[in-house]
Amino acid sequence: MTETTTAHGTGGPAGRGPAAAGTPASTTFASLSLVPKAAARQSMKDFKSDQEVRWCPGCGDYAILAAVQGFMPELGVAKENIVFVSGIGCSSRFPYYMNTYGMHSIHGRAPAIATGLATSRQDLSVWVVTGDGDALSIGGNHLIHALRRNVNLKILLFNNRIYGLTKGQYSPTSEIGKITKSTPMGSLDVPFNPVSLALGAEASFVARTVDSDRKHLTEVLRQAAAHPGTALVEIYQNCNIFNDGAFEALKDQQQAEEAVIRLEHGQPIRFGPDRAKGVVRDPATGDLQVVEVTPDNEAQVLIHDAHSASPTTAFALSRLADPDTLHHTPIGVFRSVDRPVYDTLMAGQLDTAVEQNGKGDLAALMAGGDTWTVIG
Amino acid sequence: MTSKVSSTTEQADGADGALVGGQRKPAGTKDVRRLDRVIIRFAGDSGDGMQLTGDRFTSETASFGNDLSTLPNFPAEIRAPAGTLPGVSSFQLHFADHDILTPGDAPDVLVAMNPAALKANVGDLPRGAEIIVNTDEFTRRAMQKVGYAVSPLEDGSLDGYQIHPVPLTTLTVEALKEFALSRKEAERSKNMFALGLLSWMYHRPTEGTERFLRTKFAKKPDIAAANIAAFRAGWNFGETTEDFAVSYEVAPAATAFPTGTYRNISGNLALSYGLVAASRQAELPLYLGSYPITPASDILHELSKHKNFGVRTFQAEDEIAGIGAALGAAFGGSLAVTTTSGPGVALKSETIGLAVSLELPLLIVDIQRGGPSTGLPTKTEQADLLQAMYGRNGEAPVPVIAPRTPADCFQAALEAARIALVYRTPVFLLSDGYLANGSEPWRIPELEELPDLRVEFAQGPNHTLDDGTQAFWPYKRDPQTLARPWAVPGTPGLEHRIGGIEKQDGTGNISYDPANHDFMVRTRQAKIDNIAVADLEVDDPGNTARTLVLGWGSTYGPITAAVRRLRTAGEHIAQAHLRHLNPFPKNLGTVLAAYDKVVIPEMNLGQLATLIRAKYLVDADSYNQVNGMPFKAEQLATALKEAIDD
Structure with missing residues (x-):
């Protein structure tokens, strides 16, 4: 996918959620221990840039922007030490609207660029904003390698299951059979499940949330920000122009009860009206299934363990959702485990090298072993 | 001027009585002849250790104080099928008592470890050259494999050469019978036997090689001892056998070098040191984002050793991520570098365009190799110039600079860093396979001589x-x-x-x-x-020439050698060599206009000539070779003579 030069919708509301001004920096973020603290309390306003937001009116990106701007003060770090890096696509315009440092780079490469920045500057809080096409199609390689390395990056993957900026072609998360401009007879590709993909790529933190649920979105951001290492947050985002209502099943009051499974660490995985349904393990296959909870099987309902060393159950949870109806879609933190952080390890090797060999001496390096001298 | 081996070369442990003053000396009564220069080529299977043998002979020669220039030449396969022509690996070394510019056109001595090595290289030898052959490998089967129906050692086809048939394998195994090694293990030391023999022939100092072997096999002292024994056996063989009646002395190049401390250095090593030096001079941490690719990987290997200089090396998932990470580090204030070869540049193009747009400092080091596509990974070429100039979408100008010799890669790296940092731009540094792997003496600069690159x-x-x-x-x-x-x-x-x-x-x-x-x-x-780039200097003694030869990059050695030959023969020719390909020096137009004829030799189909003709409307002649090898001085001299006479 390449970007069209066509200007897209301008104007529109600058964020729809309630302004969370002056949230106190009460949470401790282990991942930010090397990032300088803000000198004074920061508010949502401090994180709004002077640029006019140019997403289409009604785009789900507005809600995410507002939630992120609202959450940022909570980090408690100096905003000049926060960097947003993006690729190409509608979501990738995000950095322009954040009054932090930012780079709007090229298609799919944001994780690579952010890796260079994060591994060379541990005093920064580095965020990647990407979309389903950017992260999973043209940039798939960079995404999986960032995840396996566990660089201290927070990756926000806006998944609208469509290409927006090039005006409506199917994406790697579009449901099979999707009718679009490039697939008039329906798309043939099996979609990626970003959460499954991330878990397979050795991700240490994987979560899913929804653009319209500000509270849930903010809570997931909070946990992602606190995670030392790469955090992947898939955000279901509505493209009201090219794929409107893609996540309606998860948003509609009636349907959502059936469709959404809210994961909370340490809690039984139950959902539905009166939490009548639950997730249990099928003793025959080891796979997960949804059942009506009865007094007989209540004890079998799975307790969500996001910190499990094995990603197996998290993966099984990620497969519960029906890709067509989205029924039984878990949201929340699937996996959050401690694993050595790449940039910390890299810095550690530099320190070890100095301990072992002393600080680099250029003259000695250049001289090497065998030299001879010519005397005038 | 006098030359001496500096004190950093340690005394050997003196276990062998033949060591005299830290150096083995031919002690016998054999004839010793003086030569002013010698070209040796070691050739064998790609598993025979010819590159190591060549490297060691080069180190011995460097520490002796000769001027030298080397040309490693090896297949892209790690272990091509044994005994075949495509599997032949060779290492050519030219050393002299005066300053020299190239690895030499034609070897005076060929060491052929098997029939394939003989067949692949004999065509390059002038009549009368010496050939040392490992007769043990000249079996019927091995000869048939390369198309010898009868042994070339017996059919008279080599009558014009001085053949030294030596059963290198048998002698090596015999010399190592005291060691608890299998025959196969013992045979592997035959390259050290050959090295010992050649070291005797040319009076090379040996303690460096013995020290090297001890260090290399520090964890396997038996193997170290066996290799040293094979090396000494080769020396002693030369000393005692009737077949080698003469040994040769090539005096140190006492007057060839300005005062200073010298070492031997390859282009990739010099380039790596240049980057570390640039980081120090800029007071910025060095960040390398790279993906392994021949012939650039050595820079990644080298820089990854120097973490105590604050150097961060990141082996990325692909070429694009390599430059992406470097660009991210540049945004964060590092001196950022990516290293690659032509195919990698193609993948990095979009990110280079981004760097042009972001106007951030970034070094793109392209060690050019034969193309297009995968091309000839281990062979040299200069065919990425137009890719570096124009290989991006939109108007995306990038400065381009090129080193001219292996040692010059150091200064070129500093200059690339200067331009990148001062002008906040990506910069192309175009080295090539010949510079990368070739080596020559380098006067180690004093730290005070290095430029101030602070920003x-x-x-x-x-x-x-x-x-x-x-x-x-x-x-x-x-x-x-x-x-x-x-x-x-x-x-x-x-x-x-x-x-x-x-x-x-x-x-x-x-x-x-x-x-x-x-x-x-x-x-x-x-x-x-x-x-701002330095004006182009023109070498035109007496301002008598009407023809100018203009070059860039690694053709400097062969062009300069050719120009010397022509001048010695009484011809008038001017020479200029470009460091900066973009922008060109301000005086280039004036220089070009001052000559009736401009000849541009390049290892491509005329890329610099295209740029020159387009910009200056000069009817420059292109002289081209794209066979994966550097020009030979004689061939260039002939071509330039024709241009002068035309």
């Missing part, structure tokens, strides 16, 4: 708005250099966003305004066009 990051507002408030404009330029400020994350008050979309002049905000785009395109071009 200032932006620290505060740089613009006053109409209402009097102070603002930071990321694209407000330095009026002299047209460079924009480098404001790194972590600097309070300078928060800004940059990206690949066209930016408004000054503010850096997104702008689709037609006039602004036209202005920005021209401004980015003007910034590169106005980079």
Whole structure:
């Protein structure tokens, strides 16, 4: 996918959620221990840039922007030490609207660029904003390698299951059979499940949330920000122009009860009206299934363990959702485990090298072993 | 001037009585002849250790104080099928008592470890050359494999050469019978036997090799001892056998070098040191984002050893991520580098375009190899010049500079860093396979000689708005250099966003305004066009020449050697060699206009010639070779003579 030069919708509301001004920096973020603290309390306003937001009116990106701007003060770090890096696509315009440092780079490469920045500057809080096409199609390689390395990056993957900026072609998360401009007879590709993909790529933190649920979105951001290492947050985002209502099943009051499974660490995985349904393990296959909870099987309902060393159950949870109806879609933190952080390890090797060999001496390096001298 | 081996070369442990003053000396009564220069080629299977043998002979020669130049030549396969022509690996070394410029056109001595090595190389030898053959490998089967129906050692086809048939394998195994080694293990030391023999023939100092073997096999002392024994056996064989009646002395190149401390260095090593030096001089941490590719990987290997200099090396998932990470580090205030070869440049092109648009310092090191596509990974070529100049979408000018010799890669790296840092731009450094792997003596610079590359990051507002408030404009330029400020994350008050979309002049905000785009395109071009580079120097003794030979990159050695030959023969020819390919030196047009004829030899189909003809409307002649090997001086001299006479 390449970007069209066509200007897209301008104007529109600058964020729809309630302004969370002056949230106190009460949470401790282990991942930010090397990032300088803000000198004074920061508010949502401090994180709004002077640029006019140019997403289409009604785009789900507005809600995410507002939630992120609202959450940022909570980090408690100096905003000049926060960097947003993006690729190409509608979501990738995000950095322009954040009054932090930012780079709007090229298609799919944001994780690579952010890796260079994060591994060379541990005093920064580095965020990647990407979309389903950017992260999973043209940039798939960079995404999986960032995840396996566990660089201290927070990756926000806006998944609208469509290409927006090039005006409506199917994406790697579009449901099979999707009718679009490039697939008039329906798309043939099996979609990626970003959460499954991330878990397979050795991700240490994987979560899913929804653009319209500000509270849930903010809570997931909070946990992602606190995670030392790469955090992947898939955000279901509505493209009201090219794929409107893609996540309606998860948003509609009636349907959502059936469709959404809210994961909370340490809690039984139950959902539905009166939490009548639950997730249990099928003793025959080891796979997960949804059942009506009865007094007989209540004890079998799975307790969500996001910190499990094995990603197996998290993966099984990620497969519960029906890709067509989205029924039984878990949201929340699937996996959050401690694993050595790449940039910390890299810095550690530099320190070890100095301990072992002393600080680099250029003259000695250049001289090497065998030299001879010519005397005038 | 006198030359001596410095004290950093340690005394050997003296276990062998033949060591005299730390150096083995031929003690016998054999004839010793003096030569002013020798060209030796070691050739064998790619598993025979010919590159190591060549490297060791080179080190011995360097520490002896000869001038030297080397040409390793090996297949892309790690272990090509044994005994076949494609599997032959060779290492050529030219050393002399005076200054030399090339690895030499034709070997005086060939060491052929098997029939394939003989067959692949004999065509390059002048009649009368010496050939040392390992007769043990001349079995019927091995000869048939390369198409010898009868043994070339017996059919008279080598009558014009001085053949030394030596059963190298048998002698090596015999010499190592005291060691608890299998025959196969013992045979592996035959390259050290050959090295010992050649070291005797040319009076090379040996303690460096013995020390090297002890260090290399520190964890396997038996193997170290066996290799040293084979090495000494080779020496002693030369000393005692009737077949080698003469040994040769090539005196140190006492007058060839200016005063200073020297070492032998390959292009990739010099380039690596240049990058570390640039980082020190800029007081910025070095960050290398790279993906392994021949013939550039050695730079990644070398820099990854120097973490105690604060050097970060990142082996990325692909070429694109390599440069992406480097660009990210540049945004963060590192001296950022990516290293690659032609196919990698193709993959990095979009990110180079982004770096042009972001106007951040970034070094792109391209160790050119034969192309297109995968091409000839281990062979040299200069065919990426136009890719470096134009291989991007849009108007995306990038400065291009090229080293001329292996040792010059050091200075070229510093110069590339200077341009990148001062002008906030990606810079191409075009080395090639010949420079990368070839080696020569290098005068180690004093730290005080290194340029000051320090830059200032932006620290505060740089613009006053109409209402009097102070603002930071990321694209407000330095009026002299047209460079924009480098404001790194972590600097309070300078928060800004940059990206690949066209930016408004000054503010850096997104702008689709037609006039602004036209202005920005021209401004980015003007910034590169106005980079200050040194004037081109012309070597034209007496200003008598009517023909100018113009080169760039690694052709410097062969061109200069050819020019010397012509001048010795009484011809008049001027020579100039470009370090800067973009922008060209300001005086280049004047230089070109001063000659009736301009000849441009290149290891491509005329890429510099195309640029010169387009820019200066000069009817330059192109002289080209694209066979994966550097020019030979004699061949160039002939071509240039024709141009002079034309």
